[in-house]
């Protein structure tokens with residue numbers, strides 16, 4: 274073992290350029306957060322979360338990327354994706370082998386569609402569900418697994434944030450979810466302050482992130498820096514960045530890459546896909562991997578890449594951007610597709626048998642050999658992490674959902690104001706009509722129907738976009754292990770709940786008294802409870818449709834026919850006993866029927882003195898409340914059973930909603 278280790282050190286010393294300089298730099302302890310206050314008065318960052326990383330020479334006797342830096346190697350890696358509907362699997366990465374070491378800033382380059390994102394997400398253990406991976410990927414000799422989410426950071430090409438939050442709130446939420454539970458509040462505060470300083474976001478810490486084009490508050494560069502700050506929270510030993518400079522102006526891009534360079538010098542291993550960097554930007558990378566159609570066309574230093582291309586007849590003109598040149602050689606020329614693909618493949622073949630490839634293979638094989646003969650009996654580093662308990666995670670997700678809801682006027686306030694306006698209109702139109710007369714019976718039943726319908730259709734449609742809108746962020750966060758589908762689903766429902774109780778209560782209070790329904794506390798209580806239940810069950814139904822279908826229009830296409838069934842069986846339009854046998858089962862799903870029966874009973878139970886039309890014995894007449902109940906086929910004994918039935922449907926829809934969200938999350 275020891276001789277192997279010394280060989281390996283020799284090998285590591287030979288492999289890519291600047292090794293001696295890097296080894297020296299890696300010994301240097303660089304302090305995270307200079308300027309976080311006096312050592313005497315301010316709590317210090319714990320070692321676990323300090324970016325101080327003194328990297329000794331790699332020892333194979335233990336697995337410890339935090340102490341030794343992360344060496345990522347992969348061998349004969351093939352990645353396939355399912356192209357769906359019987360078309361089988363498509364190979365995206367073809368026999369890729371490579372290595373990236375601590376202190377390295379590697380650029381993953383290639384033409385669009387060459388497989389950069391696929392390779393990087395696979396190496397980071399963040400490949401989409403349904404992807405088949407063959408080959409070895411090891412980090413310090415350990416096969417990559419879910420632990421990668423804990424020790425690595427991944428900056429996505431597209432930043433996803435909740436626009437209603439401020440920069441500081443977002444970082445706080447993320448720190449609470451991602452950091453070890455034993456890190457004190459004060460330490461978290463220091464970590465966040467330090468990151469804000471390092472990413473230049475201190476002055477925007479109380480600025481809303483913003484979303485969409487019209488209310489965008491943070492600039493593109495600031496959003497990107499915030500994404501970096503989040504990924505740096507847990508001081509990752511390896512950082513993956515997917516096209517971090519895309520969409521940034523040259524100055525911001527330069528600053529960002531300089532930050533990456535600085536991080537790499539402190540010992541972080543960094544792998545970065547990048548599109549056509551300027552020469553100045555490209556100079557920051559000490560390693561490059563070029564891909565062509567999923568194959569490796571070169572890996573090594575940028576200068577060696579130019580030499581290798583020159584050796585095969587591709588000379589980079591003076592004053593030409595080397596990155597543009599390298600990508601240009603490998604890209605497919607429109608009109609000359611076959612010829613350009615052939616020449617790119619030829620370069621890949623040549624590289625596979627080159628001395629640079631052999632040197633790379635030696636390092637990779639050594640790592641894999643050491644891993645096979647190595648022994649990591651006790652994974653102290655991974656075992657020592659204590660994640661946030663489930664109830665705290667739930668609280669954090671709920672708090673974030675509640676804040677988002679309160680701050681988004683389109684979700685809560687506009688809906689609320691509209692609802693109150695409708696309550697006043699209904700009240701004003703029907704005021705004084707609900708007397709104990711034959712016409713009053715119709716008016717009471719009409720009022721009940723309006724109360725139910727208003728609290729069914731609109732709430733149902735208004736939640737249809739809640740889950741589709743948040744789905745991309747939910748997917749990203751849940752796959753990083755920040756919280757579970759159950760956390761997310763229940764937290765969102767509970768965040769909506771207060772509004773879903775207050776809103777129908779106010780609606781009932783206004784319409785009930787304005788229309789002059791039965792002046793009885795019990796009748797009012799039953800009516801209010803039923804309306805609250807109706808709004809909640811309708812929203813639960815909307816949640817179910819929003820998780821079951823990929824888009825709001827598709828969900829609408831299915832939900833509208835269901836609405837008709839629920840409405841037809843509400844007991845207003847047809848006596849339930851006269852429904853055809855084929856459709857009579859639908860009444861059991863109809864919360865409108867259950868609510869209508871309970872609210873009708875509350876209005877008419879025990880009423881004795883309904884006035885008839887004139888004296889004519891020929892005209893039908895309801896003399897008592899029981900006559901009204903009989904007309905609709907309602908039974909006084911069902912009042913509480915109806916409310917329980919609505920509650921049952923409510924939980925049924927939410928269970929289905931949760932199931933479909935879980936299923937979709939598993940498939941992505």
Ligand SMILES: Nc1ncnc2c1ncn2[C@@H]1O[C@H](COP(=O)(O)OP(=O)(O)OP(=O)(O)O)[C@@H](O)[C@H]1O
Nearest residue numbers: 354355356363365384385386387388389390391392
């Ligand atoms: N789920 C998928 N189904 C089918 N094809 C896919 C899938 N994912 C990726 N591909 C294909 O694999 C190839 C590589 O995709 P990838 O996103 O990794 O390329 P890239 O080099 O990152 O491209 P870009 O620079 O444009 O982002 C592309 O041709 C893409 O169309």
